[in-house]
Amino acid sequence: MKNKLISYVxxxxxxxxxxxxxxxxxxxFDYDRLYNIIKDYTVIVDVKMEVSFGVHxxxxxxxxxxxxxxxxxxxxxxxxxxxxxxxxxxxxGFSIKTTPTEIKITTLDGKKYDGEYIGVDRYTQIxxxxxxxxxxxxxxxxxxxxxxxxxxxxxxxxxxxxxDFVNPPVAADIGMISTVVKTPQFFPLxxxxxxxxxxxxxxxxxxxPVGVLGELNNPSSSSFATGGLMExxxxxxxxxxxxxxxxxxxxxxxxxxxxxxxxxxxxxGITLQALTxxxxxxxxxxxxxxxxxxxxxxxxxxxxxxxxxGDIIYKVxxxxxxxxxxxxxxxxxxxxxxxxxxxxxEFSVLRRAQEGGVDSLTLxxxxxxxxxxxxxxxxxxxxxxxxxxxxxxxxDYLYYNLDSATFHGVVVSAxxxxxxxxxxxxxxxxxxxxxxxxxxxxxxDVKEIMKKMKREYAQGNHLFCLA
Amino acid sequence: MLKFLIGFIFLAASIFAVTPxxxxxxxxxxxxxxxxxxxxxxxxxxxxxxxxxxxxxxVIGSGVIFHKDGYVVTNYHVAGRAERILCTLSDKEIVPAxxxxxxxxxxxxxxxxxxxxxxxxIKVAEFGNSDSVQVGQYVIAMGSPLALSxxxxxxxxxxxxxxxxxxxxxPSGERTGRYNLWIQTDAAINPGNxxxxxxxLQGQIIGINSRATLYANNIGFAIPINIVKKVTDIILxxxxxxxxxxxxxxxxxxxxxxxxxxxxxxxVLIASIDPGSPAEKSxxxxxxxxxEVDGQPVSARFVEELPKFYSLIADHKPGxxxxxxVLRNEQEYTFKVTTKQLGDLQGxxxxxxxxxFTVKAITKQMQIDYQLTDTVGxxxxxxxxxxxxxxxxxxxxxxxxxxxxxxxxxxxxxxxxYDKYSLANVDKVLLTIKRSGATRYVLLKVDNNKGDTLDEK
Numbered sequence: 021m022k023n024k025l026i027s028y029v030x031x032x033x034x035x036x037x038x039x040x041x042x043x044x045x046x047x048x049f050d051y052d053r054l055y056n057i058i059k060d061y062t063v064i065v066d067v068k069m070e071v072s073f074g075v076h077x078x079x080x081x082x083x084x085x086x087x088x089x090x091x092x093x094x095x096x097x098x099x100x101x102x103x104x105x106x107x108x109x110x111x112x113g114f115s116i117k118t119t120p121t122e123i124k125i126t127t128l129d130g131k132k133y134d135g136e137y138i139g140v141d142r143y144t145q146i147x148x149x150x151x152x153x154x155x156x157x158x159x160x161x162x163x164x165x166x167x168x169x170x171x172x173x174x175x176x177x178x179x180x181x182x183x184d185f186v187n188p189p190v191a192a193d194i195g196m197i198s199t200v201v202k203t204p205q206f207f208p209l210x211x212x213x214x215x216x217x218x219x220x221x222x223x224x225x226x227x228x229p230v231g232v233l234g235e236l237n238n239p240s241s242s243s244f245a246t247g248g249l250m251e252x253x254x255x256x257x258x259x260x261x262x263x264x265x266x267x268x269x270x271x272x273x274x275x276x277x278x279x280x281x282x283x284x285x286x287x288x289g290i291t292l293q294a295l296t297x298x299x300x301x302x303x304x305x306x307x308x309x310x311x312x313x314x315x316x317x318x319x320x321x322x323x324x325x326x327x328x329x330g331d332i333i334y335k336v337x338x339x340x341x342x343x344x345x346x347x348x349x350x351x352x353x354x355x356x357x358x359x360x361x362x363x364x365x366e367f368s369v370l371r372r373a374q375e376g377g378v379d380s381l382t383l384x385x386x387x388x389x390x391x392x393x394x395x396x397x398x399x400x401x402x403x404x405x406x407x408x409x410x411x412x413x414x415x416d417y418l419y420y421n422l423d424s425a426t427f428h429g430v431v432v433s434a435x436x437x438x439x440x441x442x443x444x445x446x447x448x449x450x451x452x453x454x455x456x457x458x459x460x461x462x463x464x465d466v467k468e469i470m471k472k473m474k475r476e477y478a479q480g481n482h483l484f485c486l487a
Numbered sequence: 488m489l490k491f492l493i494g495f496i497f498l499a500a501s502i503f504a505v506t507p508x509x510x511x512x513x514x515x516x517x518x519x520x521x522x523x524x525x526x527x528x529x530x531x532x533x534x535x536x537x538x539x540x541x542x543x544x545x546v547i548g549s550g551v552i553f554h555k556d557g558y559v560v561t562n563y564h565v566a567g568r569a570e571r572i573l574c575t576l577s578d579k580e581i582v583p584a585x586x587x588x589x590x591x592x593x594x595x596x597x598x599x600x601x602x603x604x605x606x607x608x609i610k611v612a613e614f615g616n617s618d619s620v621q622v623g624q625y626v627i628a629m630g631s632p633l634a635l636s637x638x639x640x641x642x643x644x645x646x647x648x649x650x651x652x653x654x655x656x657x658p659s660g661e662r663t664g665r666y667n668l669w670i671q672t673d674a675a676i677n678p679g680n681x682x683x684x685x686x687x688l689q690g691q692i693i694g695i696n697s698r699a700t701l702y703a704n705n706i707g708f709a710i711p712i713n714i715v716k717k718v719t720d721i722i723l724x725x726x727x728x729x730x731x732x733x734x735x736x737x738x739x740x741x742x743x744x745x746x747x748x749x750x751x752x753x754x755v756l757i758a759s760i761d762p763g764s765p766a767e768k769s770x771x772x773x774x775x776x777x778x779e780v781d782g783q784p785v786s787a788r789f790v791e792e793l794p795k796f797y798s799l800i801a802d803h804k805p806g807x808x809x810x811x812x813v814l815r816n817e818q819e820y821t822f823k824v825t826t827k828q829l830g831d832l833q834g835x836x837x838x839x840x841x842x843x844f845t846v847k848a849i850t851k852q853m854q855i856d857y858q859l860t861d862t863v864g865x866x867x868x869x870x871x872x873x874x875x876x877x878x879x880x881x882x883x884x885x886x887x888x889x890x891x892x893x894x895x896x897x898x899x900x901x902x903x904x905y906d907k908y909s910l911a912n913v914d915k916v917l918l919t920i921k922r923s924g925a926t927r928y929v930l931l932k933v934d935n936n937k938g939d940t941l942d943e944k
Contacts (some may be wrong), residue, residue, distance in 0.1 A: 199636045291925045292925050292927065296930070298915075298930050298932060299917075299928065299930050300918060302915055302930055312927075312928060314922075314925035314926055314927050315924060315925030315926065329925075330926065346880070376892075418923075421858050421923070421924055444742070445742065454774070457774065457816075
């Protein structure tokens with residue numbers, strides 16, 4: 021009896037020691053068990069891609085660690101290379117464009133599949149691929165845990181993809197939550213990992229998948245329409261911040277993955293500026309921050325709602341907009357862009373009257389789908405003349421200061437160096453308005469005209485271009 | 488007899504073998520003696536506003552006296568924006584000079600030497616005829632390469648009709664080259680040669696050296712002297728070159744004549760027309776081919792022929808009517824266009840020292856260049872790093888349209904506001920600016936204790 025009691029007490033003490041969190045170390049992860057968990061949904065993604073620099077195109081092959089996230093075979097991977105869906109990315113005539121041409125997916129036990137490229141989320145850079153299956157094969161996806169309490173000092177682990185001459189293909193790595201960032205967004209920061217591990221699944225000490233490794237970007241370096249980028253030479257602001265894209269965020273993304281060429285976010289149609297504390301003081305406005313409307317695009321949700329240049333937005337749906345620095349503008353942009361198109365949003369606006377007074381207004385805007393980015397615009401390639409053109413998009417009109425109602429054409433988006441079009445004097449970014457005196461409104465017109473002219477090439481075709 | 492014969496052969500050989508070289512050598516000496524005494528080493532102090540504050544730079548250029556009253560021709564980019572000019576004559580005497588006039592579009596400027604304290608006698612060099620020069624002809628470049636004054640280099644004319652398009656810009660930002668071709672030479676031209684003469688073996692000036700290709704071996708360019716003669720004559724008689732403007736941009740016809748039909752191998756193809764220009768108002772259109780100007784046939788099959796056509800239009804008196812016969816869709820039409828004066832390329836500069844930026848007045852040409860809605864306001868040329876304006880978010884190419892609550896009527900209105908607020912030590916000023924069509928606000932928080940001295944008026 022006494023012995024039994026002693027052994028019971030000993031058992032409880034040992035149990036307490038084992039379960040006690042302060043003893044958690046790298047050793048506390050049971051990697052045999054973890055490998056068994058991940059092997060069902062961890063895959064290797066081999067992507068062949070075409071990288072176009074406009075004047076020439078390279079073939080490239082890359083290898084990523086992927087994770088199956090739905091039972092029908094949706095896979096996430098590090099889509100940094102493909103981040104073409106950056107909305108309103110300013111003029112793209114000269115940018116690098118990456119197009120996947122072949123995707124192969126291999127499971128850890130060696131099964132091979134073809135994959136189809138879906139898209140990349142523009143904030144997290146998480147890429148999406150769909151496994152092509154013969155007879156609706158079902159997979160065992162990862163189930164992210166929705167954990168909100170991230171404790172500084174607790175351990176997290178992940179698997180890294182090793183180079184292809186090494187077998188087994190994956191190896192474990194360990195890191196620690198170093199702080200929980202509050203602004204510009206909620207983001208548990210980690211130490212111990214590096215950028216090549218982005219989008220790897222992170223597990224806590226209970227071996228629960230809590231999210232994937234992501235990067236916190238300086239919002240001011242990725243923004244369009246802030247009017248100007250705040251570039252900093254301060255080394256600390258260029259530090260790479262890795263951390264956890266949480267299960268909650270991932271769930272939303274997985275339920276509605278971004279589609280290439282499909283604009284899935286909303287816009288308001290303004291260019292904007294932060295209301296700094298100094299400006300608020302100068303205008304005697306008693307608000308902690310806001311958005312100054314710099315420009316209102318014609319027929320945009322902002323225009324329809326009656327927003328005017330010079331208006332100061334200080335509340336969105338009753339919530340204070342505490343934007344007092346240019347760097348914080350992306351918070352507002354993201355807030356708007358992540359709402360569903362069609363959503364009604366209530367803006368509380370201050371309008372400074374001519375006489376010096378300030379009017380307070382409430383305006384209701386119905387958000388619309390954001391216009392297509394230049395990268396996603398449909399393209400037409402002419403192999404004989406060796407050039408590509410794409411449709412004009414919203415940012416072109418903005419960039420060139422053109423009137424979208426009266427100005428039509430197509431933009432030269434790629435040229436082969438030394439190709440006919442190049443030699444004939446076309447340049448990247450030229451806007452073709454007429455071909456052989458026939459007006460060109462979009463790539464379909466170009467296709468039509470080129471088809472008709474096919475036989476005239478031998479005599480030398482001439483384009484009349486206006487830029 | 489044999490001795491005599493040998494002696495004769497020897498003599499003949501010496502005459503035929505040696506004389507040409509000796510003669511070229513002699514020609515170079517002669518040309519040198521005719522032009523070197525008129526050669527001028529120019530040291531202007533130019534004003535640069537691009538960094539957001541007025542910076543004065545001492546630069547070096549070359550020039551040549553072409554008129555007995557002490558007029559010197561040089562490049563506009565040497566002395567065009569100069570504040571103070573010193574000239575070293577060939578006898579090493581230094582005399583001050585005054586800027587008389589300049590023309591950025593042909594990169595020509597005229598200075599006048601102040602000879603009141605000069606006891607010597609100036610020499611004048613002669614202009615030749617650049618139309619009759621030949622490719623391969625010997626030329627001598629004279630000037631101050633890399634500030635090494637009184638240097639000469641010898642070469643040949645490599646090409647006499649080099650075309651650079653109208654997008655060549657001077658260091659100060661003005662477009663140049665629309666109205667002239669260049670003489671290309673392999674006589675060494677280096678920075679500092681600018682404004683110096685390119686001379687033929689007769690000792691006549693056939694060009695004004697003005698640019699060179701960097702990192703190349705002896706690819707230099709001179710403005711043909713016939714263009715220089717024309718421009719300097721106008722500057723001496725009228726003080727300033729005025730040109731007509733109708734807003735045309737043309738393209739060599741050769742590139743497209745197959746498309747327009749093989750028999751159409753003459754005419755000038757309009758590539759684009761400036762919005763709001765006289766040509767646009769007269770219903771000329773891109774794609775039209777100009778066949779005649781005032782009844783005279785014109786043609787630009789090759790780009791090298793474009794400057795001549797542009798000059799033909801520009802040489803009309805501003806406000807006069809030009810009749811243009813054009814071909815459009817196989818039909819001939821005649822349009823009458825009333826020209827306007829081609830305005831200044833760049834406006835007057837101003838430094839807002841206390842606020843940390845520089846501005847310039849907006850000319851009609853700048854409005855077209857930068858696609859601005861009008862010429863009202865002040866164009867930001869530069870913003871000094873970490874200045875009040877920089878901290879407030881002002882950028883190059885912003886247009887200031889409002890200071891506090893006052894809409895600006897014109898450029899001097901802006902200067903008045905600046906003077907008023909900076910003199911009164913106002914510590915917060917709100918600028919309303921236009922940037923890419925959008926309206927932004929820049930709050931200047933002026934630190935009046937910083938001890939900035941006020942601008943001298």
